[in-house]
Amino acid sequence: xxxxxxxxxxxxxxxxxxxxxxxxxxxxxxxxxxxxxxxxxxxxxxxxxxxxxxxxxxxxxxxxxxxxxxxxxxxxxxxxxxxxxxxxxxxxxxxxxxxxxxxxxxxxxxxxxxxxxxxxxxxxxxxxxxxxxxxxxxxxxxxxxxxxxxxxxxxxxxxxxxxxxxxxxxxxxxxxxxxxxxxxxxxxxxxxxxxxxxxxxxxxxxxxxxxxxxxxxxxxxxxxxxxxxxxxxxxxxxxxxxxxxxxxxxxxxxxxxxxxxxxxxxxxxxxxxx
Numbered sequence: 001x002x003x004x005x006x007x008x009x010x011x012x013x014x015x016x017x018x019x020x021x022x023x024x025x026x027x028x029x030x031x032x033x034x035x036x037x038x039x040x041x042x043x044x045x046x047x048x049x050x051x052x053x054x055x056x057x058x059x060x061x062x063x064x065x066x067x068x069x070x071x072x073x074x075x076x077x078x079x080x081x082x083x084x085x086x087x088x089x090x091x092x093x094x095x096x097x098x099x100x101x102x103x104x105x106x107x108x109x110x111x112x113x114x115x116x117x118x119x120x121x122x123x124x125x126x127x128x129x130x131x132x133x134x135x136x137x138x139x140x141x142x143x144x145x146x147x148x149x150x151x152x153x154x155x156x157x158x159x160x161x162x163x164x165x166x167x168x169x170x171x172x173x174x175x176x177x178x179x180x181x182x183x184x185x186x187x188x189x190x191x192x193x194x195x196x197x198x199x200x201x202x203x204x205x206x207x208x209x210x211x212x213x214x215x216x217x218x219x220x221x222x223x224x225x226x227x228x229x230x231x232x233x234x235x236x237x238x239x240x241x242x243x244x245x246x247x248x249x250x251x252x253x254x255x256x257x258x259x260x261x262x263x264x265x266x267x268x269x270x271x272x273x274x
Contacts, residue, residue, distance in 0.1 A: 079117050143174065144176075161206060167198060190247065198238045198239070
């Protein structure tokens, strides 16, 4: 299996505009999960929802077509795919003719992504005519961002988390999650939503914990799984879901969702930075 250090991320790259599935660069989830104490029996279910805003190809007559693509990747797939490699792969459609047009493109994406992620990826293509202007969704319930807290830790600090007292069921959110690409150091910005049932989570500590990722280098999926595992260990909720909506970079956004139970697949909504 590929090493992330050998991926195209952070390297000068030749952009290919003819279809080439070998551009996809899978990386095993297991080693990163092992760092969090996660074994083969996953303590969560979930999805990684990818949105690709820069997909184009040629139809049988050589006329360009464009679409918005969404990929739902199950959390139990064997691999993640390095995001730059996915962008390069999608760019390889640009000057390729697909006589079957959208149906053919969708089937090819499904096959290639299934192989790369090592799981059953769901593919949805939407043409511009099928997209309507929609207002942004808002995560307002239980927003932590106006809490007047002092912050002095900028590496993941799970000891800031605590809970106690009565059992509650509530939603908490923050727009202050930031982490960095572990290879290039580029910032990744996200809104985070936490739904749980259990002893009440102490809010000031939770906000300080979320901010503690600010200088941390980690892939989107791994950051969300770290947050999930820390909350389970430190706050011991009976039920827990963690959902992050990341701002797009390079024409892609990645939105991991993890749940302690078999939760329905979350809505692929758009927040204000998406």
